[in-house]
Amino acid sequence: MADIPGIIEGASEGVGLGHQFLRHVERCKVLVHLIDMGAMGDGRDPLADFNILNKELKKYSAELAGKPQVVAANKLDLTEARERLGPFTEALRRRGIRVYPVSCATGEGMQVLMDSVAEVLFTGRTDKIHTEAPAKGAGKRSGASAKKASATRPAKKASTRTPAARKPAAKKGAAKKAVAKKASPARKSAAKKAVAKKGAAKKAVAKKASVARKAVAKKTVRKASAKKSAAKKSGGRR
Ligand SMILES: Nc1nc2c(ncn2[C@@H]2O[C@H](COP(=O)(O)OP(=O)(O)OP(=O)(O)O)[C@@H](O)[C@H]2O)c(=O)[nH]1
Numbered sequence: 052m053a054d055i056p057g058i059i060e061g062a063s064e065g066v067g068l069g070h071q072f073l074r075h076v077e078r079c080k081v082l083v084h085l086i087d088m089g090a091m092g093d094g095r096d097p098l099a100d101f102n103i104l105n106k107e108l109k110k111y112s113a114e115l116a117g118k119p120q121v122v123a124a125n126k127l128d129l130t131e132a133r134e135r136l137g138p139f140t141e142a143l144r145r146r147g148i149r150v151y152p153v154s155c156a157t158g159e160g161m162q163v164l165m166d167s168v169a170e171v172l173f174t175g176r177t178d179k180i181h182t183e184a185p186a187k188g189a190g191k192r193s194g195a196s197a198k199k200a201s202a203t204r205p206a207k208k209a210s211t212r213t214p215a216a217r218k219p220a221a222k223k224g225a226a227k228k229a230v231a232k233k234a235s236p237a238r239k240s241a242a243k244k245a246v247a248k249k250g251a252a253k254k255a256v257a258k259k260a261s262v263a264r265k266a267v268a269k270k271t272v273r274k275a276s277a278k279k280s281a282a283k284k285s286g287g288r289r
């Protein structure tokens with residue numbers, strides 16, 4: 052843990068202590084900005100202080116400026132500090148940054164602040180230090196809540212199971228049936244032809260068989276009559 056002096060405008064150009072002391076926090080995982088809400092005079096304003104702080108931080112190191120930041124609005128025991136809290140909190144809320152109101156003098160808000168710092172430090176989760184910033188052109192719905200809503204929306208894959216998505220499949224089935232219907236008369240006539248062919252062939256075979264049978268019968272009749280006449284001839288000689 053490192054406590055460093057407040058950064059003032061022009062620190063990157065060497066104003067005041069400069070910004071080289073920032074190297075002491077390069078190994079820190081989380082940055083806690085202690086904003087003086089009661090600072091008076093010289094046009095001091097908490098939001099302006101916060102903006103200068105981040106501008107100088109970025110000028111020193113983008114990596115350092117990209118670390119999780121916890122913003123504590125201090126000196127809330129002072130009336131003027133309390134008056135500034137509303138606009139400051141709202142301005143940062145619009146940027147998706149949560150403000151922790153505290154008073155180092157009274158200890159007010161200190162536990163909540165420390166819990167959030169601990170969560171970022173030990174788990175890496177930053178949800179507690181962010182607010183639901185309004186999404187660009189999304190009306191009243193905030194960015195984070197819009198994200199949540201999209202997370203609850205069913206996945207594309209699931210949407211294909213809706214009745215509307217099922218319609219094309221039903222159409223496909225109907226089309227298949229229509230094709231089958233169209234094809235069936237042709238198929239039927241072909242089958243009829245095949246049956247007729249089979250019948251004709253059977254008839255032809257039967258005809259051949261009957262002709263052959265008749266010929267055999269004729270032959271036997273002829274043979275029998277020849278035998279008879281031969282017997283007659285031999286009987287007359289005796
Ligand atoms: N009323 C009030 N005064 C406070 C509070 N916290 C700090 N102070 C006073 O603010 C002045 C500055 O306090 P420091 O702790 O030196 O502030 P700092 O941010 O460390 O300042 P630098 O290290 O110079 O950047 C001191 O007089 C403190 O007593 C607070 O919560 N309420």
Ligand SMILES: [Mg+2]
Nearest residue numbers: 054055056057
């Ligand atoms: Mg100090």
